[in-house]
Amino acid sequence: MTDSELQYNRILLKLSGEALLGNEDYGIDPAMIKRLAGEIGEVAEAGVQVGVVIGGGNIFRGAGLAAGGIDRVTGDHMGMLATVMNALALQDALEKMGVYARVQSAITINDVCEDYIRRRAIRHLEKGRVVIFAAGTGNPFFTTDSAAALRAVEIGADLVLKATKVDGIYTDDPMTNPDAEKFDQVGYDEVIERKLRVMDTSAIVLCREQNVPLRIFDINNAGALMRIVKGESIGTLVN
Secondary structure (H helix, E strand, C coil), X not given: CCHHHCCCCEEEEEECHHHHCCCCCCCCCHHHHHHXXXXXXXHHHCCCXXXXXXXXXXXXXXXXXXXXXXXXXXXXXXXXXXHHHHHHHHHHHXXXXXXXXXXXXXXXXXXXXXXXXXXXHHHHHHCXXXXXXXXXXXXXXXXXXXXXXXXXXXXXXXXXXXXECCCCEECCCCCCCCCCCEECEECHHHHHHCCCCCCCHHHHHHHHHCCCCEEEEECCCCCHHHHHHCCCCXXXXXC
């Protein structure tokens, strides 16, 4: 593939922990993580620099633990550790396919991965390595959506891609309202005002202030990632 076919030089992909569940009820579905790694690897080998922020909801979710009585800060720290586990699994899946990858954590955990250092992350990207950002922002009360927006701005990503279970943004929940209409494109302010629940409001505001476009797409749509970086309009664009 020639560079002229690629519409983006550097992207930030946000994966939820639930995306790794596949057909499992808990943890990581080996078949699912292999497919995701294959799609990420294909895009990276085509010449797109790829950063990934990954959640931990398939293992622990801080807010959910807090609702069950665990201290919120403790619960969020547990959730951060879950994202490190997922990041290591994705790194392993990529490397098994011959794709170089690095995990950088927002909390210090040197025995298993690197600390997050912006300049080092950018250097990895420039060398064609996939950089997987773990542990969110490193702070409690901030979700991995906020981490995705933050890392995208810090590394100078051309586009944030959020992989979800639906094929874009709708006027209402399409799972419960069959009359919900899909947006092909929508503005940041409208997302906030209509409370469309695309990402956390703080993440949307950061993308808006830094003028970073955001595309929502269905993670179960095989091949969508490559089609997006080649310029195809898939899902919903927020700009």
